[in-house]
Amino acid sequence: MRSRKVQVMVLSFFLMWTFITYYVLLRTSNAQIDRKQQQQVKRLVPEALAESSKSMKLTRNLIEFLRYKYVTEQQQQTTTPTISIVAAEISNEIPALESVSRGTPETVEKSTPAQIPTQTHLQNGEPVIPILVFACNRVSVVKCLDNLVQYRPSVEQFPIVVSQDCGDVVTKEAIQTFGKQVTLIEQPDLSEIVVLPKEKKFKGYYKIARHYGWALNTTFQIGFDFVVIVEDDLNVAPDFFEYFLATHKLLKQDPSLWCVSAWNDNGKANVVDATRPDLLYRTDFFPGLGWMLTKELWQELSVKWPKSFWDDWIRHPEQRKDRVCIRPEISRTRTFGKIGVSNGLFFDKYLKHIKLSEDFVQFTKINMSYLLKDNYDKAFLKQVYVLPLVTFDELRRNLIALDGPVRMQYNNRDQYKRITRMLGLMDDFKSGVPRTAYHGIVSFYYNKRRVHLAPNANWKGYDLSWS
Numbered sequence: 001m002r003s004r005k006v007q008v009m010v011l012s013f014f015l016m017w018t019f020i021t022y023y024v025l026l027r028t029s030n031a032q033i034d035r036k037q038q039q040q041v042k043r044l045v046p047e048a049l050a051e052s053s054k055s056m057k058l059t060r061n062l063i064e065f066l067r068y069k070y071v072t073e074q075q076q077q078t079t080t081p082t083i084s085i086v087a088a089e090i091s092n093e094i095p096a097l098e099s100v101s102r103g104t105p106e107t108v109e110k111s112t113p114a115q116i117p118t119q120t121h122l123q124n125g126e127p128v129i130p131i132l133v134f135a136c137n138r139v140s141v142v143k144c145l146d147n148l149v150q151y152r153p154s155v156e157q158f159p160i161v162v163s164q165d166c167g168d169v170v171t172k173e174a175i176q177t178f179g180k181q182v183t184l185i186e187q188p189d190l191s192e193i194v195v196l197p198k199e200k201k202f203k204g205y206y207k208i209a210r211h212y213g214w215a216l217n218t219t220f221q222i223g224f225d226f227v228v229i230v231e232d233d234l235n236v237a238p239d240f241f242e243y244f245l246a247t248h249k250l251l252k253q254d255p256s257l258w259c260v261s262a263w264n265d266n267g268k269a270n271v272v273d274a275t276r277p278d279l280l281y282r283t284d285f286f287p288g289l290g291w292m293l294t295k296e297l298w299q300e301l302s303v304k305w306p307k308s309f310w311d312d313w314i315r316h317p318e319q320r321k322d323r324v325c326i327r328p329e330i331s332r333t334r335t336f337g338k339i340g341v342s343n344g345l346f347f348d349k350y351l352k353h354i355k356l357s358e359d360f361v362q363f364t365k366i367n368m369s370y371l372l373k374d375n376y377d378k379a380f381l382k383q384v385y386v387l388p389l390v391t392f393d394e395l396r397r398n399l400i401a402l403d404g405p406v407r408m409q410y411n412n413r414d415q416y417k418r419i420t421r422m423l424g425l426m427d428d429f430k431s432g433v434p435r436t437a438y439h440g441i442v443s444f445y446y447n448k449r450r451v452h453l454a455p456n457a458n459w460k461g462y463d464l465s466w467s
Contacts, residue, residue: 130159163185272355274355
């Protein structure tokens with residue numbers, strides 16, 4: 001009923017506009033107008049008729065879009081939050097919406113029901129934490145799975161669930177070679193996604209967001225308290241599982257925490273302390289690339305999950321809400337996927353140089369309470385702002401008389417970018433937040449000493465305009 005009213009209103013508007021245009025032109029067509037005006041009228045009448053034709057075509061396209069949108073919403077009946085992905089420009093540049101919405105018979109296949117293990121806790125009360133691996137059409141996912149299976153300490157506590165999109169048969173067969181060591185689930189909606197013409201090159205990111213939404217819904221609805229997300233192009237460190245086993249409790253204890261990540265964006269070998277694989281930090285920047293979230297967080301995010309670019313979306317203040325993640329000094333994941341949707345973005349310059357930890361740190365035997373907000377802020381912030389202030393030239397030439405950590409200062413965006421480029425750090429911002437930053441402070445290792453690149457002491461918060 002609602003869609004019919006909208007259709008009638010739109011159609012009435014365009015008909016009225018056409019009638020008024022024609023009436024105005026007709027009024028000016030009298031015997032007293034001169035030859036020049038007659039020529040103008042002759043030129044304007046065909047243009048008006050052409051515009052009228054375009055308006056009618058636009059109306060038909062709009063009606064088709066509305067019919068598609070409302071009929072689709074009425075047909076969708078699901079027990080998990082619906083992820084609606086409809087981004088269309090109403091013009092003759094979008095072909096046959098009905099055929100797009102149905103999908104092609106060759107690509108849309110019904111998948112078998114998910115056989116995700118249903119045990120959510122061990123007998124001792126410890127949570128079962130599934131490792132959710134996202135795959136599409138890269139057979140190299142076997143490298144990721146080999147790594148996970150190799151280091152997994154418990155099949156029971158860490159079931160590996162591979163969620164495949166794209167329907168690629170060769171990749172599916174490669175995943176199935178692992179037999180009962182992994183569980184394969186298949187994203188059932190392989191239909192094309194309608195996007196704006198200017199966003200066609202980003203269609204892959206729309207499909208990734210759809211896949212993430214479906215897979216996380218499917219996994220969390222089993223009843224797990226935590227899920228660890230791994231992309232199909234990641235290798236993991238020997239203590240990858242130990243790391244998440246030791247930190248998952250922090251997500252329940254500290255409401256200011258919303259994720260634990262295995263990734264350090266500034267984790268290149270020359271800017272990390274290889275002697276401190278046990279060192280962990282709080283960060284305002286969402287790192288991704290091997291990260292753990294809670295059931296409660298997914299319940300919050302799922303109802304507003306974006307159509308695309310989910311990782312940029314999740315970094316926005318409206319989602320982050322001043323919450324932070326845990327990240328390591330030395331990464332527990334490393335990407336080998338230069339080829340992908342992002343076409344190797346940052347890979348050659350940064351990602352391939354990230355150091356993967358080779359040590360096994362017994363994190364479960366370390367007291368992690370220092371990472372709780374009250375404890376961390378008192379120690380970390382107080383420490384940073386009493387450190388000696390140095391320049392890049394002094395740091396580079398090792399002209400600092402004292403041993404131990406030091407502080408460098410930046411006062412604006414351009415200065416920050418200039419310093420980080422000289423240091424070989426990542427210089428970009430997401431929603432105003434520098435990578436790895438906590439309260440604006442970026443910590444790294446340089447010339448055998450700890451360095452904190454920090455704003456001035458009266459820092460007022462992140463500036464969105466810096467992105």
